[in-house]
Amino acid sequence: MKDMNAEPMLEVRDVVHKYGPVTALSHVSLSAAKGEFLTILGSSGSGKTTMLRVISGLETPTSVSCLRIGGESVVGVPAARRRCTTVFQNYALFPHMTVVENVAYGLKIRKVPTGDALKEAQRALAMVQLEAKADRNIRQLSGGERQRVALARAVVTKPAVLLLDEPLGALDERLRQDMQLELMDLQRKLDMTFVYITHSQEEALTMSDRVVLMRHGRIEQSGEPLDLFDHPVSRFAADFMGYENILDGRLVRRDGAVGEIDLGGGAVVRGKLISTDLAVGSPVSIALRAERLSPVGPGGNGIDGTMKSKVYRGKYTDIVMETVAGALRMRSWHGAPMENETASRVGWKETDAVIFAKGSV
Numbered sequence: 001m002k003d004m005n006a007e008p009m010l011e012v013r014d015v016v017h018k019y020g021p022v023t024a025l026s027h028v029s030l031s032a033a034k035g036e037f038l039t040i041l042g043s044s045g046s047g048k049t050t051m052l053r054v055i056s057g058l059e060t061p062t063s064v065s066c067l068r069i070g071g072e073s074v075v076g077v078p079a080a081r082r083r084c085t086t087v088f089q090n091y092a093l094f095p096h097m098t099v100v101e102n103v104a105y106g107l108k109i110r111k112v113p114t115g116d117a118l119k120e121a122q123r124a125l126a127m128v129q130l131e132a133k134a135d136r137n138i139r140q141l142s143g144g145e146r147q148r149v150a151l152a153r154a155v156v157t158k159p160a161v162l163l164l165d166e167p168l169g170a171l172d173e174r175l176r177q178d179m180q181l182e183l184m185d186l187q188r189k190l191d192m193t194f195v196y197i198t199h200s201q202e203e204a205l206t207m208s209d210r211v212v213l214m215r216h217g218r219i220e221q222s223g224e225p226l227d228l229f230d231h232p233v234s235r236f237a238a239d240f241m242g243y244e245n246i247l248d249g250r251l252v253r254r255d256g257a258v259g260e261i262d263l264g265g266g267a268v269v270r271g272k273l274i275s276t277d278l279a280v281g282s283p284v285s286i287a288l289r290a291e292r293l294s295p296v297g298p299g300g301n302g303i304d305g306t307m308k309s310k311v312y313r314g315k316y317t318d319i320v321m322e323t324v325a326g327a328l329r330m331r332s333w334h335g336a337p338m339e340n341e342t343a344s345r346v347g348w349k350e351t352d353a354v355i356f357a358k359g360s361v
């Protein structure tokens with residue numbers, strides 16, 4: 001377990017960045033401990049790349065109250081003198097150099113003698129299982145191998161923080177999954193702080209110690225992957241985390257961490273309250289994962305419905321139920337879809353449903 005109380009390797013406080021009239025970052029703060037894998041997650045245009053560019057020094061922020069890398073303030077420090085390196089999606093390798101020359105390049109421009117630089121580069125290549133291809137031309141490598149060269153080239157200079165801008169985005173699904181595991185392994189071996197950008201919630205949940213979910217230049221939610229997965233704080237976060245069903249209603253009762261909400265049309269259901277300060281009577285939403293829903297008997301926590309469609313998908317069956325609160329998507333993994341095709345009741349465990357303030361979409 002990482003010591004999150006140690007002095008952070010990266011500290012950004014209250015950064016604002018505007019491109020003319022567009023506010024790309026609006027008072028964002030974040031930090032990462034030594035050896036932490038921090039992921040910045042968000043859809044296109046949410047400000048992820050801008051955040052990385054501000055950290056690396058490629059962009060001068062409109063304002064920032066603190067920006068520290070490796071314990072030192074880097075406000076006003078040029079990109080080349082910051083103790084961080086960026087790995088890009090398009091690798092940005094030099095096509096006219098061999099693999100090992102590419103990796104040694106960063107050391108050479110730091111005036112490391114050629115012999116030492118090549119030795120260090122070989123060691124970095126061994127870490128990404130490419131030592132046998134050190135003398136190849138970049139054009140003779142596959143996409144995954146190129147990305148490994150880019151990684152070796154970035155870590156060889158031992159930055160305090162490694163920034164990764166959607167580094168696996170150009171790879172196909174299978175290779176991407178393999179590379180996710182390799183990256184995690186490398187990060188642990190090096191005990192290096194990684195700040196990783198992605199728009200894939202699956203990637204963020206798989207790889208990270210902590211996830212920062214961004215929306216319109218602000219942080220919507222941050223926490224450990226499981227926290228975001230099980231406790232989204234808003235409709236946006238729930239939607240991003242893959243909750244298939246989000247229904248609106250009004251909080252009518254609260255009993256400790258359990259809330260009861262009226263969805264209209266006589267449907268009153270229960271779930272866990274994300275926030276302790278939701279007042280009875282306030283507009284709320286309840287989020288439900290399709291695979292956590294199942295048929296229940298009369299009176300069980302849930303809602304009556306009629307089956308609208310049932311699609312067999314091999315490992316599971318997707319069912320859509322029509323209810324007074326709208327359509328509900330269910331996923332049955334057992335090949336045992338609901339038997340009663342005319343009328344039924346869909347239910348869930350209170351702890352499997354999350355209730356949060358209705359808020360904006």
Ligand SMILES: Nc1ncnc2c1ncn2[C@@H]1O[C@H](COP(=O)(O)OP(=O)(O)OP(=O)(O)O)[C@@H](O)[C@H]1O
Nearest residue numbers: 019022024042043044045046047048049050051199
């Ligand atoms: N050079 C620029 N000039 C003007 N606006 C920009 C510039 N770069 C980014 N923006 C705007 O700033 C906002 C944030 O962009 P940014 O690239 O940081 O988002 P992102 O989350 O990285 O998106 P993506 O996943 O598509 O890369 C967007 O509205 C974008 O259009």
